[in-house]
Amino acid sequence: MEEIVTIKKIIPITHNVRAYQVTKPKGYTFKPGQATEVSINKEGWKGESRPFTFTSLNEWPYLEFTIKSYTDHNGVTNELRKLKEGDELIIRDVWGAITYKSEGYFIAGGAGITPFIAILRQLNSEKKIQSNQLFFANKTAADIILHKELDDLLGSNVHYVITREKHTAFEKGYINTQYLISHITDFTKPFYICGPDKMINEISKVLLELGANFEQLVFEK
Numbered sequence: 154m155e156e157i158v159t160i161k162k163i164i165p166i167t168h169n170v171r172a173y174q175v176t177k178p179k180g181y182t183f184k185p186g187q188a189t190e191v192s193i194n195k196e197g198w199k200g201e202s203r204p205f206t207f208t209s210l211n212e213w214p215y216l217e218f219t220i221k222s223y224t225d226h227n228g229v230t231n232e233l234r235k236l237k238e239g240d241e242l243i244i245r246d247v248w249g250a251i252t253y254k255s256e257g258y259f260i261a262g263g264a265g266i267t268p269f270i271a272i273l274r275q276l277n278s279e280k281k282i283q284s285n286q287l288f289f290a291n292k293t294a295a296d297i298i299l300h301k302e303l304d305d306l307l308g309s310n311v312h313y314v315i316t317r318e319k320h321t322a323f324e325k326g327y328i329n330t331q332y333l334i335s336h337i338t339d340f341t342k343p344f345y346i347c348g349p350d351k352m353i354n355e356i357s358k359v360l361l362e363l364g365a366n367f368e369q370l371v372f373e374k
């Protein structure tokens with residue numbers, strides 16, 4: 154299935170991330186955390202599809218993607234950066250394994266936060282955010298996507314980790330064995346992990362070593 158959608162609104166989120174709000178095809182639904190293959194409806198770009206996660210909720214009248222652009226090479230996200238309201242995208246079927254099971258720990262790196270934005274927004278709209286915790290690693294504080302909203306959603310249950318800034322008000326370092334031992338109290342709960350492949354592999358390995366059950370690890374397999 155392919156559907157052409159129109160960009161209605163573009164919202165700057167960080168220095169290299171923008172939210173794209175687009176028209177929603179009739180009857181189009183997804184589970185919070187899921188994604189679709191997106192391409193730009195422009196000559197030369199129609200066949201170049203890349204996966205992006207919905208950060209809107211099903212009850213919203215439009216779809217939203219929150220997308221980090223890599224401007225160091227001529228890929229799709231660089232081209233997306235040039236788009237304006239009124240331009241068109243092509244979206245396809247919904248897919249993805251990241252969906253909410255029950256209260257647990259969300260671990261994200263950079264743009265890997267997007268499936269968790271959808272899940273946390275949904276939980277919040279149902280007043281079910283409970284004691285879910287988020288550990289969110291970024292290179293610098295300026296890279297934190299939707300910082301204020303995450304603070305509002307999670308309060309003291311959001312923990313930012315900054316990897317590459319010399320002076321930061323946040324915890325500096327990596328989400329590694331030591332970090333997980335000192336922050337996780339219950340290894341039987343679900344762990345939702347999303348970020349660069351290397352980060353997912355390393356964190357999953359450590360979590361399993363620390364007693365987490367493979368069945369409780371939720372990531373894009």
Ligand SMILES: Cc1cc2nc3c(=O)[nH]c(=O)nc-3n(C[C@H](O)[C@H](O)[C@H](O)COP(=O)(O)OP(=O)(O)OC[C@H]3O[C@@H](n4cnc5c(N)ncnc54)[C@H](O)[C@@H]3O)c2cc1C
Nearest residue numbers: 188203204205206219220221223226228229230231264267
């Ligand atoms: C299920 C899923 C959901 C996703 N959801 C989101 C989302 O909601 N938001 C989001 O921002 N991202 C998301 N991503 C990641 C997103 O799909 C990628 O960022 C996107 O495919 C990059 O496309 P591109 O054409 O710009 O880069 P590609 O050309 O496809 O390159 C991909 C990566 O390789 C590097 N790279 C490749 N070639 C070069 C080069 N010549 N020079 C320098 N670097 C290079 C880029 O830095 C980039 O990290 C998701 C990924 C998956 C698998």
